[in-house]
Amino acid sequence: MKIKLQIWRQKNEKAKGKFENYELDDVSPEMGFLEMLDALNHKLANEGKESIAFDHDCREGICGSCSLYINGQPHGPKAKTTTCELRMRSFKDGQTIVIEPWRAKAFPVIKDLIVDRSAFDRIIAAGGYVSIDSGSAPEANSIPVSKNISDKAFDVANCIGCGACVAACKNSSAMLFVSAKVYQLALLPQGKTEAKTRVQKMAAVMDAEGFGSCSNTYACEAECPKGISVKSIARMNAEFLTSKIVTEKVE
Ligand code: SF4
Ligand code: FES
Known part of the structure; x- marks a missing residue:
């Protein structure tokens, strides 16, 4: 699968953030959503660019740290599924995926997709x-x-x-x-x-x-x-x- 990504980038709590566009080829439908972001970060590192900060820990739906707003839905399109449990088969080849941090006054953005909970x-x-x-x-x-x-x-x-x-x-x-x-x-x-x-x-x-x-x-x-x-x-x-x-x- 090929996917297009619009990802929120923000240097720190005080900085003004903005969306940046990325493209990723060879995404497997079986890949986890966070593995897809790992692959993107690997690509960015190879290009000498700063990787995207996102939160995660257990990657099995237990810790609650993978807080991403995906195409306008917390944890993405699949019901009763955390971001880390989400597979890329939930998206279509060529689709644009918009990824944002949680938006709430009590959860300020620390960097990119990470908020302070x-x-x-x-x-x-x-x-x-x-x-x-x-x-x-x-x-x-x-x-x-x-x-x-x-x-x-x-x-x-x-x-x-x-x-x-x-x-x-x-x-x-x-x-x-x-x-x-x-x-x-x-x-x-x-x-x-x-x-x-x-x-x-x-x-x-x-x-x-x-x-x-x-x-x-x-x-x-x-x-x-x-x-x-x-x-x-x-x-x-x-x-x-x-x-x-x-x-x-x-x-
Ligand atoms: S959405 Fe709210 S109630 Fe549900 S698991 Fe997360 S913190 Fe708990
Ligand atoms: S990384 Fe722990 S619930 Fe998703």
Whole structure:
């Protein structure tokens, strides 16, 4: 396959970026999308040109770092598929592929296609953890959890923190990500210790980081590569109300 590429190039956070055009021959349909970018970088290096900066780590849909906006869709055209899992057979011979970084105030571009997603880390640090006694690993069955609850918790624990939900949302809302993290811990007995204040702390950091509000367009759910449902947002809102009532009673 031959493909044409329009790729966002930006030297650093402050620089003004622009699209640059590239062409690549001999692209195999079985090639992964990131392997195609590796091949392009190899070509650029051979020509003495600066390679294109893009983020990646696991290349198997686990780490959430391969955040690319491809032809107007976060992670490209294939549903429930991360950029690193995407194969070039999803594109046609001769097609032009436009590649951009995530666009959101809370995710500033560091260089080319790489954005700073540390705002998500700060939301997690505010409440996305559980308190445990340190020491050796506890006996697996010492805290029973029903199959129904563990299945639900596992569904939301699938969130890989990629940020596609934010990139897809016209308001750059992080509600799908935050709700997945809140609901996962709210379901499990291990999450009860911090349950009273967790959602309030995480929501406060989410707002302070500059993410927008949710206006129920469901674009986040449509583009989430892990199929996280917007139902978790409703559950987070319920957690928030309960948390407010409990903490105001205590105060
Ligand atoms: S909710 Fe989905 S789109 Fe958002 S960060 Fe998690 S995995 Fe990515
Ligand atoms: S590189 Fe880890 S999810 Fe894509």
